[in-house]
Each structure stands twice: as C-alpha cells, then as structure tokens.
Amino acid sequence: GEDVEQSLFLSVREGDSSVINCTYTDSSSTYLYWYKQEPGAGLQLLTYIFSNMDMKQDQRLTVLLNKKDKHLSLRIADTQTGDSAIYFCAEVGRANTDKLIFGTGTRLQVFP
Amino acid sequence: DTEVTQTPKHLVMGMTNKKSLKCEQHMGHRAMYWYKQKAKKPPELMFVYSYEKLSINESVPSRFSPECPNSSLLNLHLHALQPEDSALYLCASSQVIKQPQHFGDGTRLSIL
Numbered sequence: 133g134e135d136v137e138q139s140l141f142l143s144v145r146e147g148d149s150s151v152i153n154c155t156y157t158d159s160s161s162t163y164l165y166w167y168k169q170e171p172g173a174g175l176q177l178l179t180y181i182f183s184n185m186d187m188k189q190d191q192r193l194t195v196l197l198n199k200k201d202k203h204l205s206l207r208i209a210d211t212q213t214g215d216s217a218i219y220f221c222a223e224v225g226r227a228n229t230d231k232l233i234f235g236t237g238t239r240l241q242v243f244p
Numbered sequence: 245d246t247e248v249t250q251t252p253k254h255l256v257m258g259m260t261n262k263k264s265l266k267c268e269q270h271m272g273h274r275a276m277y278w279y280k281q282k283a284k285k286p287p288e289l290m291f292v293y294s295y296e297k298l299s300i301n302e303s304v305p306s307r308f309s310p311e312c313p314n315s316s317l318l319n320l321h322l323h324a325l326q327p328e329d330s331a332l333y334l335c336a337s338s339q340v341i342k343q344p345q346h347f348g349d350g351t352r353l354s355i356l
Contacts, residue, residue: 162342163342163344165344165345167347172352173349173350174248174250174334174347174348174349174350175287175334175336175347176347177344177345177346177347180344220286220287224342231289231292231300231302232287232289232345234286234287235286236286237284237285237286
C-alpha cells in the first residue's frame with residue numbers, strides 16, 4: 133500500500149532534543165521531505181533529503197535516512213516552544229508521478 | 245511568511261453557491277497543486293498543473309473545477325458543494341514537477 137507511518141504524538145521538555153520517526157513505503161522515492169504545520173497555517177517545508185544521502189544537517193535539524201529499513205527521522209536539537217506543531221514526513225509517490233504521499237503526522241508538544 | 249498566497253483565508257458558502265479559491269506565486273514555478281486537508285489528517289492531492297496544463301486529477305468530483313490562467317495563478321472553482329467538502333484547501337507550487345513543493349497558508353472552507 134501507500135501508507136507512510138509516523139507516531140501520533142511526542143512530548144519533550146524545552147531544551148531537549150526531539151526525534152520524530154517515519155517509515156515510508158516506496159524504495160524508488162527520490163526525495164523525502166519534512167513539513168511543519170502550525171495551528172491554522174499551511175505546511176512549511178523544513179528540509180528534504182535526496183535518496184542517495186544518509187544524513188543532512190541544517191542548523192538545529194538533522195535528517196537521517198536508512199534506505200534498507202525505509203526509515204526516515206528528524207532530530208530537532210534544543211527544542212523550543214515555537215517548535216510545537218504537527219510534523220509530516222512525505223515521499224514522492226510511485227515512479228513517474230508527482231504525487232506527494234504524506235505520513236499521518238506527529239504532533240510535537242514542547243513543555244517548559 | 246509564505247511565498248504562495250491564497251485568498252480568501254476563510255470562506256463560508258451554501259450548497260447552491262458558486263465561489264472560487266485563488267492561489268498566486270511569483271517564484272517562477274511551473275508546477276502548481278491543489279490539496280484538501282481535513283482536520284487531524286494529512287493533505288490529500290486533488291490536482292496537479294505542469295506548465296499550465298492539467299497533469300493529474302485524483303478522481304476529484306466535478307463540483308471542483310481547477311483553472312490555471314497563467315504560470316503564476318491557480319484557481320479552484322466551486323459549485324454545488326456538499327457539507328463533507330468543508331476542509332482546509334491548500335495550494336502549493338514547485339519549480340517543476342518532482343521538485344520540493346512550497347505551500348500557501350490555505351483557505352478554510354465551510355459549507356452550510
């Protein structure tokens with residue numbers, strides 16, 4: 133099937149690291165994405181990784197890709213209250229389509 | 245701030261009304277997308293335009309009619325909608341298809 137799975141909820145203390153996990157389905161995906169959605173807003177593209185990479189770091193964000201296990205993770209260092217949001221991973225769909233397949237979303241709650 | 249602008253931000257309409265949602269981007273992107281997002285769910289693709297031509301229609305009911313008058317604008321014409329069509333409608337654009345997509349803040353649509 134086309135299910136991209138994420139855990140539903142993550143709660144972390146301010147200043148700690150957050151790790152959001154995603155299991156995707158299509159081994160031929162060229163790009164894998166992380167989007168952030170705050171309440172009442174659209175989706176903000178946080179970062180993305182090419183399928184030929186294992187890791188990408190962008191300031192507080194680190195993306196790890198394990199192609200063998202089809203596992204993608206997003207680590208947020210020094211998590212702040214402004215990081216509270218829903219985080220979606222997404223893969224480009226089946227070959228020769230441009231359909232983004234989104235994960236179920238992880239709600240990150242940061243408490244002081 | 246998003247570089248994809250959607251208007252209106254909110255829309256309430258009756259089932260017999262005709263209205264349009266608008267989306268604009270000035271990033272020179274040649275692919276534009278409409279998504280529908282229900283509460284607590286990931287976005288679902290509706291339509292994809294590539295170089296102003298419709299390239300994907302995800303079996304969307306004909307009461308939703310997309311239009312791409314030029315490379316910067318994307319409209320979604322609405323007619324005879326049903327209460328279950330109430331949702332957040334998101335527009336996105338990318339340089340070309342298969343490139344990272346950038347989203348607007350959406351139009352929250354309520355059907356009475």
